[in-house]
Amino acid sequence: MKNLTILLLLTLCISCSEEKVQVDSIIINANVYTVNNEFSKAEAFAVKDGKFLDVGTSSDMQSKYASENIINAQGKTIVPGFIDAHCHFLGLGLDQQDVDLVGTESFEDVVKRVLDFQNGKQQDYIAGRGWDQNDWEEKAFPNKKLLDKLFPKTPIALTRIDGHATLCNQAALDLGGVTINSNVDGGEVVIENGELTGVLVDNAASLVWNHWPEYTREDIVEALLVAQDMCFDLGLTTVDDAGLDQYSIEIIDSLQNTGDLKMRVYAMVSHSEKNIDYYLNKGIIKTDRLNVRSFKFYADGALGSRGAMLRQPYSDQPNHFGLLVTDLETFHKNAERIANSEYQMNTHAIGDSANRAVLQTYNKVLTNKPDRRWRVEHAQVVSPEDFELYKNVMPSIQPTHATSDMYWAEDRLGSERVKGAYAYKQLLNAYGKVALGTDFPVEHVSPFLTFYASVARQDLEQYPKGGFQKENGLSREETLKGMTIWAAYSNFEENEKGSIEAGKFADFIVIDKDIMTVDLKEIPSTKVEQTFVGGEEQ
Numbered sequence: 001m002k003n004l005t006i007l008l009l010l011t012l013c014i015s016c017s018e019e020k021v022q023v024d025s026i027i028i029n030a031n032v033y034t035v036n037n038e039f040s041k042a043e044a045f046a047v048k049d050g051k052f053l054d055v056g057t058s059s060d061m062q063s064k065y066a067s068e069n070i071i072n073a074q075g076k077t078i079v080p081g082f083i084d085a086h087c088h089f090l091g092l093g094l095d096q097q098d099v100d101l102v103g104t105e106s107f108e109d110v111v112k113r114v115l116d117f118q119n120g121k122q123q124d125y126i127a128g129r130g131w132d133q134n135d136w137e138e139k140a141f142p143n144k145k146l147l148d149k150l151f152p153k154t155p156i157a158l159t160r161i162d163g164h165a166t167l168c169n170q171a172a173l174d175l176g177g178v179t180i181n182s183n184v185d186g187g188e189v190v191i192e193n194g195e196l197t198g199v200l201v202d203n204a205a206s207l208v209w210n211h212w213p214e215y216t217r218e219d220i221v222e223a224l225l226v227a228q229d230m231c232f233d234l235g236l237t238t239v240d241d242a243g244l245d246q247y248s249i250e251i252i253d254s255l256q257n258t259g260d261l262k263m264r265v266y267a268m269v270s271h272s273e274k275n276i277d278y279y280l281n282k283g284i285i286k287t288d289r290l291n292v293r294s295f296k297f298y299a300d301g302a303l304g305s306r307g308a309m310l311r312q313p314y315s316d317q318p319n320h321f322g323l324l325v326t327d328l329e330t331f332h333k334n335a336e337r338i339a340n341s342e343y344q345m346n347t348h349a350i351g352d353s354a355n356r357a358v359l360q361t362y363n364k365v366l367t368n369k370p371d372r373r374w375r376v377e378h379a380q381v382v383s384p385e386d387f388e389l390y391k392n393v394m395p396s397i398q399p400t401h402a403t404s405d406m407y408w409a410e411d412r413l414g415s416e417r418v419k420g421a422y423a424y425k426q427l428l429n430a431y432g433k434v435a436l437g438t439d440f441p442v443e444h445v446s447p448f449l450t451f452y453a454s455v456a457r458q459d460l461e462q463y464p465k466g467g468f469q470k471e472n473g474l475s476r477e478e479t480l481k482g483m484t485i486w487a488a489y490s491n492f493e494e495n496e497k498g499s500i501e502a503g504k505f506a507d508f509i510v511i512d513k514d515i516m517t518v519d520l521k522e523i524p525s526t527k528v529e530q531t532f533v534g535g536e537e538q
Contacts, residue, residue: 020066023048024535028058030073031514035080035484035499039477047506050288050534054502077514079480080499081237081507081533082447083487086377086396086437088163089241089265090248092230093223094215095441099128101158102441105135107142114147114156125213126151129159129441131167134304134408141190141305144169144198157208162442164302166205168198176207186298186325188307202301202325220251228263232538234446235509235528238264238497240437240487242346242377243296245270246278256289262533264289264507266491268296268346271326276334280341288505288534291491294344296377297334298325300354303380303405303412308351311383315414322351332361339365339372344492346375346396352383352420359389366392375435375490381413381421390430394490397424397434399454399474400443406459406468418469424454425472434474435490436482447483451515452523454479460524476516506535 023046032042034055044061046053054061062070099117104110110131118126133139147156147169155172159165168178173196180196182189187204190197200207215223231239244252244267255261269275269292276295279285285292300322301307306314309322331347338345345362349355355376362374379395402422410418420426428434438450452458454474457467467473474482488498497505510530515523531538 021046021048021053021064023053023065023067025069025071026061026065026067027071027073027078028061029075030510031075031077032500033077033079033480033516034501035480036501039481042500045500047535050506050536052500052502052504052506055500073510076529077511077516078500078508079511079515080484080497081509081531082235082483083238083240083491083498084231084236084437084440084447085240085435085482085487085490086242086398087239087440087445088243088442089227089231089239089263090220090223090244090252092441092445093225093227094219095129096226097219097223099126099158100130101128102130102161103135104131106137107131107133107146110142110158111146111150114158115150118151118154124154126154126156127158127212128156129163130161131158132161132304139408141165141197141199142167143192144173144196147198155208155212157205157212159205160302160305162302162304164307165199165201165305166208168200168208170196170198172208173198175211178207182207185327186323188323201305202298202307202323217251220248221255224252224255224261228261230445231263232531232533233528234448235511235531236263236445236447237507237509237531237533238266238488238491238493240266240268240491242268242348242439243270244268246275249290249292253285253287253290256287262289262536262538264497264505264533265291266294266493267292268294271295271297271334276337280337280343284342291493293342293492294346294375295334295338297331297345297347299331299347299349299358300324300351303350303409306412308381309354309357310351310381310413310417311353311356312417314412315417316411321353324354324357328357328361331357332365335361335365339369344372344374346377348377350378350380352381352386352417355379355382356386356389359386359393362393363389373490373492378439379427381417382423382427384420387420387423387426387430390427392431394431395424395427395434396437396490397422397427398437398439398443399424399450399479400438402457402468403453403459404443406464422469423472424474428474428478433486433489434478434482435487436479437487446524448515448524448526450483451476451479452520454482455523456520462521480516506532508532
């Protein structure tokens with residue numbers, strides 16, 4: 001009888017074990033922020049076929065599921081994989097092939113880096129990016145004279161940190177036949193004392209870039225893979241690349257198909273008549289890793305290079321209003337055309353004049369077209385009366401712009417107008433959601449700097465005390481949503497990513513600090529210990 005009882009118990013145990021659902025992995029003993037509708041927490045979840053199967057307690061997951069891969073998180077914090085709602089993913093990778101000018105403290109420092117780069121590379125053409133005259137003691141735009149002397153025959157084009165001004169030496173200017181009489185709609189050839197300075201603002205840079213050697217397929221592939229490694233290390237699992245051509249998008253698709261590129265990409269197609277014709281005719285392109293359903297437009301330039309279009313003159317440069325990169329007639333015509341498709345329109349607008357023009361156009365062409373989620377990228381300076389125009393337009397904003405620009409923004413805008421700048425809380429209140437990004441490589445890639453800037457509104461030295469216009473900071477919960485579920489919503493992807501819920505892609509990260517409770521000053525140094533895309537560690 002005793003042996004029979006033991007046999008029955010063994011049979012029951014085997015039966016119970018067989019009833020468990022086999023899954024690919026189970027994560028237990030974690031501090032999980034699910035970012036679901038209730039913003040609830042959990043401690044475990046099961047993953048099968050690249051998606052979250054179930055979320056709950058450790059005991060529930062272990063009683064219901066079996067797996068050869070059980071990960072004990074040992075109390076560490078897990079959040080959904082970060083989504084950068086506005087960045088330049090390919091551009092980040094390509095920049096690694098050029099002169100790095102980020103953090104230069106003077107023009108002499110810029111020149112030294114170019115010399116050091118060329119001594120090691122010996123290239124026929126030299127490109128670089130990252131200088132910012134606002135960080136120098138001499139805050140005026142640089143001049144090409146020293147570059148002309150040192151590099152009389154080698155074309156050099158050095159782009160400002162924001163991508164909206166380029167310093168060229170004479171050899172580069174000669175490529176495009178640039179003279180003091182050159183004029184470009186939506187751009188400026190900067191002239192001083194009747195001479196070219198070498199600085200080309202916004203569309204004027206195309207005079208040179210149109211004659212620059214094109215990147216090879218090998219260059220683009222290398223750039224994408226390098227950028228992927230950088231982003232995975234920092235917990236990004238989806239990137240919204242704000243401006244890609246057809247050739248680059250097709251390379252991304254091919255690399256994703258071969259499995260070399262695991263990063264999920266929301267591709268904004270660079271606006272041109274050719275691109276618009278092609279993609280509107282082709283329709284939305286959607287795979288698990290690629291989503292092509294938006295066009296990227298530019299309304300104006302950047303505030304740092306005084307290219308942002310303002311309603312009143314710049315406070316530090318009277319009689320200068322900035323400039324429109326795309327004329328309003330062309331912009332409105334394209335907006336009407338895109339409104340009659342399923343595509344989204346995402347427009348760079350910095351100045352209050354540009355924001356008003358974009359918002360008025362959007363609201364007009366989208367009448368009786370609900371839930372289109374058209375975005376204004378940056379939404380940086382908004383007039384008080386124009387915030388209500390964001391009721392049906394989604395703000396796509398980058399919190400680190402506020403803490404980078406705060407040192408000189410009031411100089412550009414004045415004490416009153418600056419109150420409507422970087423006004424993230426007002427934008428959130430107007431629309432109900434905000435999509436957060438970095439605009440890298442304009443800013444650093446790290447989403448933890450995004451989180452910190454959004455909440456603290458300070459630089460890494462905790463300046464200014466109390467935060468820059470702190471009333472427009474976001475809460476930690478709002479910030480995490482903006483970097484996950486709201487960013488997914490801005491891409492029409494909220495049903496497949498952005499939160500840790502059953503049925504969604506198992507994109508999540510394990511971090512070494514609880515960013516929702518740790519002291520704010522600890523957030524920038526947060527490390528990503530593991531990044532998972534579709535349940536696979538990267």
